Amino acid sequence: EPEVTQTPSHQVTQMGQEVILRCVPISNHLYFYWYRQILGQKVEFLVSFYNNEISEKSEIFDDQFSVERPDGSNFTLKIRSTKLEDSAMYFCASSDYLSTGSGNTIYFGEGSWLTVV
């Protein structure tokens, strides 16, 4: 069964360092997402990406964050100058079309644990 894969599964980084989280979405999907879950809190939307540009982003997704699709298969989340509060599980997701009321499912990767120390 096709799946979204993410690397690394766990990364520890020092505060102030840059981190790149990588994702390989399901191959025929066109819409890509990043979500995060801080320990003990809800899953939060960060950004959606379609046609090589950001289609929607939350207030969490400020200038510290950026996304890129550097080639035909990878989708990356870059976090510049990490802060302690960036520690979370980051989930990549993909879907093949936007919800039109007739059905859309987003499929999640296993997540990347980011610990900022």
Add this chain to the structure above:
Amino acid sequence: DQQVKQNSPSLSVQEGRISILNCDYTNSMFDYFLWYKKYPAEGPTFLISISSIKDKNEDGRFTVFLNKSAKHLSLHIVPSQPGDSAVYFCAASALGNQFYFGTGTSLTVIP
């Protein structure tokens, strides 16, 4: 701004009985709803969905009910199995925009 709420953080059910997980939402523009199951340190796994044009969708042991007037949806699992023990999230979206997730309900199925 909690647009999707799961007011029960946890639920315990005996094996073989029905599990009912509830979810409330505030945004009347939501037109698509999903339930996800999540094990610790893993990504959410899609379970079942329902669009706002329906009030029920069934897939095996899982049934989702949608009450638009009450802005309420529920997930029924019957019969519950120990392997169903996990955190269940409901999620909702409006017109193709981002999905909003509830805070999750931890289900424990007791053998």
